[in-house]
Amino acid sequence: MKFERYGIGIAKGLRVTFKHLFRRPVTVQYPEQKLHMSRRIRGNELIWDKDKCTGCATCAKTCPQGVIQVITSVDAVENKYVVEKFEVDTGYCISCGLCIEACPYEALYMGYAYERAKYRREDVIQTNEQLLPSADRLRSGYMYPEIAAQLPRQTLLLERITEEEE
Amino acid sequence: MTLKTEPFVLNVGPQHPSTHGVFRMRATLDGEVVVDIEPIFGYLHRGIEKLAEERTYTGVIPLTDRLDYLSSMANNLGYCLAVEKLAGIPVPERAQYIRVIMAELQRIASHLIAVGAFLNDCGAFMTPIVYMIREREKILDLFDMVCGQRLTYNYMRPGGVSQEIPDEFLPALDKFLKQMPGWIDEYDQLLKENEILLARSKGVGTLSQELAISISASGPVLRGSGIKWDIRRADPYSIYERFEFDIPTGTVGDCYDRYRVRVEEMRQSLRILEQARQQIPGGEFRSKVPHLIRPPVGETYAHIEAPKGELGFYLVSDNSIAPYRCHVRAPSLLNVTALRDLMIGWKIADLILIFGSMDICMGEIDR
Amino acid sequence: MMIFNPDPSSVRQMPTLAPDWPGGFWWHWLLFTVIIIAFVLLLVMGYIWLERRAMGRMQARLGPNRAGPFGLLQPVADALKVMLKEDIVPVNADKIVHLLAPIIAFAPVLIIFAVVPFANGALLADLNIGIVFVVAISSISTLGVFMAGWGSSNKYSLLGAMRNVASVVSYEIPVVLSIAGVVLITGSLSMNQIVLAQEIPFILLQPLGFLIFFIGGCAEINRSPFDLLEADSEIVAGFHTEYSGMKFAMFYLVEYAEALVISALITTLFLGGWRGPILPPWLWFLVKVMVVFFVMVWTRTTLPRVRIDQLMALAWKFLFPLALLNLFITGIEILAWPTAIAWLIPVNIAVMVILVLLWSKLFKLGWGRVEV
Numbered sequence: 001m002k003f004e005r006y007g008i009g010i011a012k013g014l015r016v017t018f019k020h021l022f023r024r025p026v027t028v029q030y031p032e033q034k035l036h037m038s039r040r041i042r043g044n045e046l047i048w049d050k051d052k053c054t055g056c057a058t059c060a061k062t063c064p065q066g067v068i069q070v071i072t073s074v075d076a077v078e079n080k081y082v083v084e085k086f087e088v089d090t091g092y093c094i095s096c097g098l099c100i101e102a103c104p105y106e107a108l109y110m111g112y113a114y115e116r117a118k119y120r121r122e123d124v125i126q127t128n129e130q131l132l133p134s135a136d137r138l139r140s141g142y143m144y145p146e147i148a149a150q151l152p153r154q155t156l157l158l159e160r161i162t163e164e165e166e
Numbered sequence: 167m168t169l170k171t172e173p174f175v176l177n178v179g180p181q182h183p184s185t186h187g188v189f190r191m192r193a194t195l196d197g198e199v200v201v202d203i204e205p206i207f208g209y210l211h212r213g214i215e216k217l218a219e220e221r222t223y224t225g226v227i228p229l230t231d232r233l234d235y236l237s238s239m240a241n242n243l244g245y246c247l248a249v250e251k252l253a254g255i256p257v258p259e260r261a262q263y264i265r266v267i268m269a270e271l272q273r274i275a276s277h278l279i280a281v282g283a284f285l286n287d288c289g290a291f292m293t294p295i296v297y298m299i300r301e302r303e304k305i306l307d308l309f310d311m312v313c314g315q316r317l318t319y320n321y322m323r324p325g326g327v328s329q330e331i332p333d334e335f336l337p338a339l340d341k342f343l344k345q346m347p348g349w350i351d352e353y354d355q356l357l358k359e360n361e362i363l364l365a366r367s368k369g370v371g372t373l374s375q376e377l378a379i380s381i382s383a384s385g386p387v388l389r390g391s392g393i394k395w396d397i398r399r400a401d402p403y404s405i406y407e408r409f410e411f412d413i414p415t416g417t418v419g420d421c422y423d424r425y426r427v428r429v430e431e432m433r434q435s436l437r438i439l440e441q442a443r444q445q446i447p448g449g450e451f452r453s454k455v456p457h458l459i460r461p462p463v464g465e466t467y468a469h470i471e472a473p474k475g476e477l478g479f480y481l482v483s484d485n486s487i488a489p490y491r492c493h494v495r496a497p498s499l500l501n502v503t504a505l506r507d508l509m510i511g512w513k514i515a516d517l518i519l520i521f522g523s524m525d526i527c528m529g530e531i532d533r
Numbered sequence: 534m535m536i537f538n539p540d541p542s543s544v545r546q547m548p549t550l551a552p553d554w555p556g557g558f559w560w561h562w563l564l565f566t567v568i569i570i571a572f573v574l575l576l577v578m579g580y581i582w583l584e585r586r587a588m589g590r591m592q593a594r595l596g597p598n599r600a601g602p603f604g605l606l607q608p609v610a611d612a613l614k615v616m617l618k619e620d621i622v623p624v625n626a627d628k629i630v631h632l633l634a635p636i637i638a639f640a641p642v643l644i645i646f647a648v649v650p651f652a653n654g655a656l657l658a659d660l661n662i663g664i665v666f667v668v669a670i671s672s673i674s675t676l677g678v679f680m681a682g683w684g685s686s687n688k689y690s691l692l693g694a695m696r697n698v699a700s701v702v703s704y705e706i707p708v709v710l711s712i713a714g715v716v717l718i719t720g721s722l723s724m725n726q727i728v729l730a731q732e733i734p735f736i737l738l739q740p741l742g743f744l745i746f747f748i749g750g751c752a753e754i755n756r757s758p759f760d761l762l763e764a765d766s767e768i769v770a771g772f773h774t775e776y777s778g779m780k781f782a783m784f785y786l787v788e789y790a791e792a793l794v795i796s797a798l799i800t801t802l803f804l805g806g807w808r809g810p811i812l813p814p815w816l817w818f819l820v821k822v823m824v825v826f827f828v829m830v831w832t833r834t835t836l837p838r839v840r841i842d843q844l845m846a847l848a849w850k851f852l853f854p855l856a857l858l859n860l861f862i863t864g865i866e867i868l869a870w871p872t873a874i875a876w877l878i879p880v881n882i883a884v885m886v887i888l889v890l891l892w893s894k895l896f897k898l899g900w901g902r903v904e905v
């Protein structure tokens with residue numbers, strides 16, 4: 001090959017990198033700086049509404065990983081199922097959200113939090129009370145637009161970088 | 167006097183900075199020149215095809231996310247098309263448009279990684295890939311917005327998509343469409359005409375048309391060799407026949423051509439996105455589909471133009487809730503079969519370059 | 534403006550140091566050795582910091598910013614970390630060679646600084662063959678690198694080491710030839726005299742020589758785009774793949790110390806060394822060295838890597854003939870017009886442009902079978 005362009009291509013490239021020297025870096029300094037996650041984030045926990053759940057186990061049947069276990073007993077007086085045990089092995093959960101989609105009684109939600117790493121393996125298996133919503137276990141708006149509307153707006157990289165291209 | 171020399175075997179991979187996953191090439195070298203090469207794969211085998219046989223039709227979708235994890239949306243689309251074909255599920259108009267938008271965004275995202283990784287393999291120390299990942303991040307933000315995940319989307323369903331796109335999606339898409347062409351131009355300035363890149367990639371790893379066809383290559387690898395074959399045109403699926411776009415092709419089929427084809431395809435994808443954005447109608451995002459799909463007995467094959475090539479799903483149904491057989495025609499796997507022919511006679515540095523220009527994804531090859 | 538004529542009274546003097554210190558020579562030696570080593574190590578750390586920060590910013594990142602203000606202590610933290618690491622020696626390694634390699638690579642780089650003038654006369658030894666000394670010593674590092682490649686009994690290391698030897702052997706020639714141009718003008722081999730002779734920086738008088746020296750120097754110390762010996766995307770980490778702990782740190786230091794050497798040489802030979810208005814000489818020296826290094830970082834951020842045969846072709850077909858021509862033209866100029874050189878500046882620049890364009894036309898790469 002011939003150097004027919006006499007280094008013009010190289011010069012162009014150098015110009016681009018030099019221009020970037022004066023642009024705003026995109027790095028987010030994570031533990032101090034946190035972005036707002038998507039309103040529909042499928043965080044790494046499941047949130048279960050005990051009162052709404054009827055124990056139908058549709059979620060357990062839908063789960064492709066088979067990580068939901070629902071054990072019920074029959075309440076003959078009120079003519080309904082009582083959920084004895086609702087257990088999710090979040091270690092095997094792939095956060096696909098199919099269970100949330102499937103639940104006919106809107107009793108299951110994805111969590112909004114994403115910092116739910118556990119130190120011990122047994123902590124990963126969550127049962128009954130551990131799955132209930134609370135102040136720091138916010139529900140995400142996945143499949144629930146009304147919850148999504150209350151969550152803060154997602155930070156977009158598109159909007160964070162404001163320079164227009166030349 | 168002649169020096170006694172002997173070829174030696176070099177294992178490139180499975181742990182190597184440039185094998186894009188756990189690919190292994192057993193290269194026999196004569197000095198720096200490659201005299202023989204044997205691609206070895208299978209390190210990432212997860213048995214996805216077998217797993218699919220014991221999942222419900224919907225439950226397979228998360229598995230397809232994990233095939234080519236750089237283009238999960240396209241995999242979702244391909245699989246859902248196959249199920250729809252098998253079970254005769256109609257797809258509402260709006261869902262079709264949402265799907266096209268997602269698939270094209272995914273193509274841009276995947277090509278950004280492909281191009282960035284290719285340039286990184288050329289030795290441009292991290293710069294291109296960092297820039298390209300930044301652009302990809304913007305697309306991932308959009309995906310995150312609609313489906314809550316950044317990599318394994320699990321967004322499409324037989325009969326549509328899982329949820330309506332949120333209100334802030336379309337304005338954000340507009341913003342993206344406005345910014346992106348400028349960024350692509352800038353990346354072209356960065357390295358398109360760079361003499362070193364030209365010297366490195368022009369004429370290197372030329373894939374002839376005959377070879378490309380005989381190994382049934384597809385996607386940018388095939389088009390780089392100058393064959394105008396794009397399933398979006400050749401066998402339009404979804405609603406692609408409504409859009410205007412060109413099929414960029416290369417001339418000789420060397421690494422540079424494949425790289426250029428990808429960049430041009432990004433531009434064409436932006437064109438499609440532009441049109442889809444304008445035409446997108448209101449209406450339903452998913453047709454009524456039973457919770458457990460039971461397609462009639464039969465078999466079907468649906469293919470799409472995934473970012474890496476022709477992605478096909480072959481499904482056999484025995485009228486149960488799970489596929490009897492699910493086979494994936496993975497574009498990377500077939501493209502990678504050309505490696506030996508392309509690499510022999512070149513140097514180690516070219517070996518990496520040629521490998522990078524094929525843009526493979528191990529998740530798809532090993533399944 | 535005139536070519537520097539060596540004035541016998543100024544050749545052998547050390548203005549900054551009182552000659553009658555107790556112990557005389559030994560004090561001088563000790564003081565300068567300590568200062569130079571400390572200075573070099575500090576500057577190398579500065580380099581590492583500069584490279585990572587500047588590169589980060591050019592790549593739209595922040596770069597290291599946690600340790601100390603602006604991440605200034607990052608190299609210190611790195612050094613500490615690397616020293617605490619386990620030292621792993623491969624089972625099949627040639628143990629002695631493996632151990633000696635980093636030392637042999639490291640020592641010569643430090644020795645070179647003995648003759649680099651940081652200010653007028655501020656150098657350990659004002660050898661009258663200074664520049665020849667530099668050329669001779671700098672190649673020894675290659676031996677260390679090759680020992681590392683051979684001793685680790687790793688194929689990647691061996692490939693990297695082979696590449697290094699090939700590139701150093703080839704690039705030494707154009708580099709030396711371009712230095713010869715400078716020496717012709719100065720009429721002295723002493724580094725200090727070369728700086729003293731630069732009424733105007735030699736980059737203007739020797740633009741082609743500067744270009745050749747810069748490219749050749751980058752290739753010799755394996756800075757991108759010629760970083761073939763540790764091409765991370767091809768041969769993992771090249772010759773130091775099998776090194777860890779302190780030995781790895783040594784190689785890391787060598788890499789940056791070599792970059793420091795080349796930028797110090799460029800500063801001394803072409804940019805007027807420590808000379809400059811207003812600021813103190815040592816500061817000028819630092820600033821110039823940093824600017825040169827910044828250009829290296831800049832090219833590293835932007836350019837892809839060349840292939841080994843292209844590297845060789847560039848040395849022998851592009852730089853070598855140009856360096857010869859440059860020497861020839863300089864010689865003629867000095868013979869014909871030994872005094873008036875102000876008007877030679879535009880002439881020389883024009884000559885450079887014409888020659889580079891001409892050679893670009895003639896240049897062939899990739900076994901001639903590639904056409905763009």
Ligand code: SF4
Nearest residue numbers: 063093094096097099
């Ligand atoms: S998110 Fe998916 S994997 Fe997790 S419990 Fe629900 S259905 Fe199962």
Ligand code: SF4
Nearest residue numbers: 053054056057059103
């Ligand atoms: S599908 Fe919903 S209602 Fe039924 S068991 Fe699961 S959480 Fe409870």
